[in-house]
Amino acid sequence: MEETLLNRRGLLGRNLSVAYRRPVKIVRGAMQYLYDEAGEQYLDAYNNVAHVGHCHPRVVSAGQQQMARLNTNTRYLNDLIVDYAARLTSFLPDPLNVCFFVNSGSEANELAIRLARAHTRSRDLIVLDHAYHGNTTTLIDISPYKHDGPGGAGPPSWVHKVPQPDLYRGLYKATDEHAGEKYAQSVYDVIAELGEPGLCGFIAESLPSVGGQIVLPHDYLRLVYEAVHQAGGLNIADEVQTGYGRIGTHFWGFKSYDVIPDIVVLGKPIGNGHPIGAVVTTTEIADSFNNGMEFFSTFGGNNVSCAIGKEVLDTVIDEGLQLHADQIGEHLLAGLKDMMKRHEIIGDVRGSGLFLGVELVKSRETLEPATTEADEVINLMRSQNILLGTDGPFHNVLKIRPPMPFNAQDADRLLTALDGILR
């Protein structure tokens, strides 16, 4: 462990972070469990990338078989990419019918912005405060979580930040039945102040994750999407964390608010750890992008990625993982809400399916964030071999987003450990 840490420090960029005070050195994964060098098992309650489970045999086998057969790029005809696109779009509402495949969530968001710019011929983008959309130069520009944080240089003039519609800690609370409209007002205000050539669009996660596992007010996205359309802009849903049944009630986060975005951005879970990103949009927007400049990604949409991508999607469906997430999520939520009665430090419990947040506060009146305590909790959970993380603007929200096979027994193990630690 010490040697690995030392080598890492010498050989890798210093701003790669390491989870936990006593880091874990993982050498193997199987479904919702990870194993260290000594063969000790860890319950993974954090890694949403391994969506259908770490090293799921169906996904591993699909990748192995295709890797042994062919792996080349999209300039040659092959059925895998069209089969995958057909399967993926069958889960999306009309008119979201056209796919682009890339290699990461960042690449997908980059491409989404290019599509929106090509279609609207504008640049101005509205983003939520605390949002994170990826690691490229443009995405740091649209990610307040990064450009307003350490080392950041703030947003460029074409990025307009609006308050995160956080019903617990934000400007308007859950008790305010007009909270959605009031948060949407800040989007209307930005639009009203824009000059020519007008709005490019609005981008948001359907349930902001880095922002603290936030569930938006139910009418917020509908109001914002309507206003953005009226201003000539496009709505981009970053579903990198919330798609593929994770929220239990719906297959996509945006569906839970009854809206249809113009562009959907996918990443993390869709390759179950294999690097795949995707953008799905309308024929009209894709046609605006088809302006004579070829779009090509060397690895995006390669045969192995498509074989894996389709297998992940089929596995989500065949194993009924959305319903499973709904049921286990309800069980976890009930346990966490019950725990809230015993532990003053829990200010809020929120989320949907296997996308949950537990916000720790020093006082339920002032909402002073219990940041140090949250850090202590995840480190103590780690010492009991349960992996969790923290997030939110104050890093005081415990993030629960396990691989989807996470079961009721795992949930009880997590609840018991957390209860003991908080006590």
Ligand SMILES: Cc1ncc(COP(=O)(O)O)c(C=O)c1O
């Ligand atoms: C909401 C969201 N969008 C985009 C990204 C970027 O994805 P990637 O790290 O695959 O480039 C992330 C990564 O954490 C994310 O959480």
